[in-house]
Amino acid sequence: MSHLEMALQYLSWKYVAAVLVAIYIASVQIRRYVSAKGIQKLGGESPRIKTRVFYSLDFPFWSTRASRNNRTVDFFDWMYEHTGTDSNGTGTYTSELHILENARVIFTADPENIKALLTTQFQDFGKGQQFHDEWKDFLGDSIFTTDGQLWHNSRQLLRPMFIREKVADLDLIESHVRKLIALIGPGDGKMVVLHKLFFRFSLDASTHFLFGHSVGSLDSEQSTFAAAFDEVQRVQSMEGRLGPFKYFQSKKSFYDGIKIVENFIEPFITDALAMSPDELESKLSKSDNFIQALARFTRDPKVMRDQLFALLLAGRDTTASTLSWLFLELSKNPRVVKKLRAEINEVLGEGGQPPSYQNIKDMKYLNYTINETLRLYPVVPFNVRASLIDTSLPRGGGPDGKGPVGCLKGTPVGYSTLQMQRRRDLYPPLSPEFPYDPLEWVPDRWATWTPKAWNFIPFNGGPRICIGQQFAMVEMGYTIVRILQEFEQLVDYGNDRSMHTDIILTPANGVKVGFLKQAR
Numbered sequence: 001m002s003h004l005e006m007a008l009q010y011l012s013w014k015y016v017a018a019v020l021v022a023i024y025i026a027s028v029q030i031r032r033y034v035s036a037k038g039i040q041k042l043g044g045e046s047p048r049i050k051t052r053v054f055y056s057l058d059f060p061f062w063s064t065r066a067s068r069n070n071r072t073v074d075f076f077d078w079m080y081e082h083t084g085t086d087s088n089g090t091g092t093y094t095s096e097l098h099i100l101e102n103a104r105v106i107f108t109a110d111p112e113n114i115k116a117l118l119t120t121q122f123q124d125f126g127k128g129q130q131f132h133d134e135w136k137d138f139l140g141d142s143i144f145t146t147d148g149q150l151w152h153n154s155r156q157l158l159r160p161m162f163i164r165e166k167v168a169d170l171d172l173i174e175s176h177v178r179k180l181i182a183l184i185g186p187g188d189g190k191m192v193v194l195h196k197l198f199f200r201f202s203l204d205a206s207t208h209f210l211f212g213h214s215v216g217s218l219d220s221e222q223s224t225f226a227a228a229f230d231e232v233q234r235v236q237s238m239e240g241r242l243g244p245f246k247y248f249q250s251k252k253s254f255y256d257g258i259k260i261v262e263n264f265i266e267p268f269i270t271d272a273l274a275m276s277p278d279e280l281e282s283k284l285s286k287s288d289n290f291i292q293a294l295a296r297f298t299r300d301p302k303v304m305r306d307q308l309f310a311l312l313l314a315g316r317d318t319t320a321s322t323l324s325w326l327f328l329e330l331s332k333n334p335r336v337v338k339k340l341r342a343e344i345n346e347v348l349g350e351g352g353q354p355p356s357y358q359n360i361k362d363m364k365y366l367n368y369t370i371n372e373t374l375r376l377y378p379v380v381p382f383n384v385r386a387s388l389i390d391t392s393l394p395r396g397g398g399p400d401g402k403g404p405v406g407c408l409k410g411t412p413v414g415y416s417t418l419q420m421q422r423r424r425d426l427y428p429p430l431s432p433e434f435p436y437d438p439l440e441w442v443p444d445r446w447a448t449w450t451p452k453a454w455n456f457i458p459f460n461g462g463p464r465i466c467i468g469q470q471f472a473m474v475e476m477g478y479t480i481v482r483i484l485q486e487f488e489q490l491v492d493y494g495n496d497r498s499m500h501t502d503i504i505l506t507p508a509n510g511v512k513v514g515f516l517k518q519a520r
């Protein structure tokens with residue numbers, strides 16, 4: 001007879017259960033006490049977000065509901081306001097949630113803290129193990145999911161693919177822009193569901209750039225590849241929001257989607273690996289495709305698969321979504337369309353000549369327009385890092401919020417560029433010299449205003465700054481120029497500016513625009 005069975009002869013089950021519960025509660029209290037002491041030593045806590053239910057179990061419900069209703073920004077505003085922050089500059093834009101027995105998540109929209117996360121304390125914060133584990137089925141050990149040496153290797157591997165000659169391969173983009181313009185139609189003002197076309201366009205351009213072969217989604221509306229990739233992203237993003245409840249979500253469609261994308265990519269990897277390093281070297285040229293270039297640096301198909309998935313995610317929806325927001329705003333701002341067209345005609349003449357890389361770089365108003373879109377609608381609106389060691393964030397802790405915030409190893413820190421770039425207190429006060437409301441889309445503000453360092457970071461900053469920034473700016477600039485060379489005026493079919501936040505920020509109700517060849 002075991003000791004437990006002997007003890008049970010003398011004790012009732014109720015008694016044992018009560019003792020176990022007491023032990024559990026005591027252990028939770030002890031762990032909380034130890035954590036609190038550790039946090040105090042490193043800095044302090046930021047203001048706590050209070051929810052209605054025990055252990056904040058209702059938080060995942062509220063955040064998921066806000067996302068479903070396209071109210072994520074309001075939800076985050078509520079989070080900060082209810083912990084003493086407002087848009088006049090009161091408070092710290094840093095607060096924290098204590099969830100379950102002893103888990104803690106910090107949220108911040110403070111440029112000082114974001115700078116620490118991304119650059120000054122780069123060694124202290126990274127993607128972290130939990131992020132890696134949550135994303136590994138999708139993005140494997142790619143540049144997006146790793147830290148330290150593994151990340152560094154990926155960055156080294158991918159850097160040569162973004163050299164200027166690759167970035168400036170405008171012929172590749174032109175072939176897809178032509179199809180896009182053909183689908184926009186004859187310029188009779190009829191409604192075009194533009195965001196869908198942009199997503200198809202950027203998928204074609206990205207797959208062409210990455211695999212040397214476009215999936216041709218502009219050729220046929222029903223693209224299995226696009227639907228599969230969208231579904232994988234949807235489930236992945238939902239998982240982050242559901243927190244501890246993620247295990248109740250079915251992931252069948254997620255794994256099916258991954259299989260479809262893998263089956264598409266696999267033959268290209270096999271072909272590239274079938275070439276010897278010498279063959280690949282001799283093929284090296286501007287028209288070399290990305291996979292072949294990658295195969296000169298790695299012969300591991302898994303490494304190639306992971307990096308290609310990461311780049312597909314990074315390169316496709318980001319540019320499509322930014323273009324969607326930009327044209328949504330253009331449809332409401334005919335004055336900006338006129339100014340853009342005037343600049344295009346001044347640089348390229350009225351004959352519709354395609355712009356060069358340098359032309360795009362030199363068009364000031366075009367770049368203001370893209371930057372203004374990335375300011376108000378940064379396509380990666382929320383992001384996360386985790387402390388890799390016991391450390392602290394510089395601001396938001398202590399009674400006045402000016403002290404550091406202690407972060408024990410493994411603490412997730414969510415940061416939001418969207419929230420930060422919309423903070424009124426980070427802009428000059430409205431005046432006759434600066435009449436531009438920060439919450440309005442006005443490209444002209446860039447002529448007289450330069451954001452302070454770390455107040456505008458749509459591509460992130462520091463060592464992990466977006467590797468595709470130049471590629472994206474050129475692809476978007478080129479596309480805008482080509483469309484506006486073709487059409488003189490846009491018609492707004494009742495677009496609204498509500499925002500949907502999945503992994504990226506998209507117009508919640510799409511973008512419906514008419515195009516006119518000649519202004520009415």
Ligand code: HEM
Binds near residue numbers: 314380
């Ligand atoms: C409007 C367009 C784009 C925006 C706003 C954007 C923004 C960003 C942001 C915010 C990050 C940081 C993510 C993080 O560290 O958590 C990032 C990383 C990255 N982006 Fe972009 N991106 C854009 C387009 C592209 C394109 C076109 C490519 C490639 C074809 C690309 C490739 C990457 C890669 C590889 C990383 C990871 C860098 C690293 O961790 O070292 N991006 N991007």
